[in-house]
Each structure stands twice: as structure tokens, then as C-alpha cells.
Amino acid sequence: MSEATALVRLQEIDLTLLRLSKAADQLPQRGKVVAARAASKKVMSELTKIMGQRKDVEIELADLEDCKKLLEGHVAECQEQAKDVVDYRDTLDLEEQLSLLAKKLEKVDFDTERLLERLETVERAERNAEALKARLAKEEQALTESWRQAAADITEQAGKLKAERADIVSGISPELLDRYEKARKRFGGVAVETLVGNKPSACRVTLQPSSFADIRRSASEVTTCPYCKRILVVSQEA
Numbered sequence: 001m002s003e004a005t006a007l008v009r010l011q012e013i014d015l016t017l018l019r020l021s022k023a024a025d026q027l028p029q030r031g032k033v034v035a036a037r038a039a040s041k042k043v044m045s046e047l048t049k050i051m052g053q054r055k056d057v058e059i060e061l062a063d064l065e066d067c068k069k070l071l072e073g074h075v076a077e078c079q080e081q082a083k084d085v086v087d088y089r090d091t092l093d094l095e096e097q098l099s100l101l102a103k104k105l106e107k108v109d110f111d112t113e114r115l116l117e118r119l120e121t122v123e124r125a126e127r128n129a130e131a132l133k134a135r136l137a138k139e140e141q142a143l144t145e146s147w148r149q150a151a152a153d154i155t156e157q158a159g160k161l162k163a164e165r166a167d168i169v170s171g172i173s174p175e176l177l178d179r180y181e182k183a184r185k186r187f188g189g190v191a192v193e194t195l196v197g198n199k200p201s202a203c204r205v206t207l208q209p210s211s212f213a214d215i216r217r218s219a220s221e222v223t224t225c226p227y228c229k230r231i232l233v234v235s236q237e238a
């Protein structure tokens, strides 16, 4: 392989490596994984809130149950006392107490009913959030796997190209390589152009007949483009 051919291949490799590196950074899975993680975080915080609400309702229900037992105890006591009461006044007093206890029990039952409805709502919300959490975790896992696979494919391609690059570089003189590296920085990647007819491939400015004749006459494979100053490969004969 001639030095000019090696130089053209070197640039192809470097441009492909650049493209692969950009592709790795811009893999669509990356953004999707980030979005899935953000969604999971939101669901987790929602779930924590819902679980807190459920525990609050459960505590309130337990309190009401204790309250009910206490009231029922009082009712039993009053009914026990009523058996022995003979005095009219005491009877009235006990009846009043029993009526008051009945009202309190009614209120406890009403509150319990209301809280049970609330518990049902909260438990439904908790189930939905749990299901969403599981679905998101599965999605994130699949996306991460697909991301890992795509990144591994790119790394493999890049690895092969880097090995070829090392081989190619050994066939290029240090001076030309140095020129190439400097031009690569200066021109943002495309440092080498080839001649297509009488037009350089990168700047595409048609060479003046005199320049074209000069280049042809010099018989060197590699020169400098008179317009854009890139490395101009005139011929790539093996």
C-alpha cells in the first residue's frame, strides 16, 4: 500500500471512529434509560406517600376499634347496674347514660365506615403504584440491556478500526503523519482530500489549469491544496 493510499485510509478510519464515538454518546437508549429512572423515582416517592396515608388510616381505624370496645364495656356496665336499680331517678339517669353511649357508638360506626372507604381508595392507589413500579423496573432493565448491547457493538467496531489504524500508521512517514495530525485538528477531522478529475474532494474548488498542470508534473502523490491548504492526495497508485 502506498503512503498516499494509507493516508486516505487513515482518514477514513479516523472519521469513522469519530462517528462511532458520537453514536455511542447519542444512543437513543441513553435518554430512555434516564427517563425511565426519573419516572421510577417519581413513582417511588408517590408510593411512599401513599403507604404513609394507608398507615395513618390503619392507626385511626385501630383507635376507633379501641374506642368502640370501651363504649361497649360502659354499655354492659350500665345494663348490669339497671338490673338492681329501683329508684325512678336512677333509672332515668341510667337511661340517659345509655342513650349518650348509643350516640357515641353510632358516631364511631359512622367514622369507621368512612375510614374503611378511604382505606379502600388508598389501597387501590397503592396497588396501582406497585404495578407501575414493577412495569417501570422491567422497562428500565430491558432498555439498559439494549443500551449495553448497542454500546458493546460500537466498542467492538472501534476496536477493530483502532487495530487497523495502528497497522496503517506504521506505513506512513513521521513527517506526513505529523502534518496529518496538525491538519486534522485545524480542519476538524477532514484533513485529507483526494483529486476527483480536477476538483479536490473536500473544498471542491476547481483547480486552475496551471495548478493542475503543476501538480501533474510534480509526480508526487501527496501535495497541498492551493485553496484550502488541506493535504491533497493526487494519486493513490499501489
Ligand SMILES: [Zn+2]
Pocket (backbone or CB within 6 Å): 193, 200, 202, 203, 204, 205, 225, 226, 227, 228, 229, 230
Ligand atoms: Zn482544497
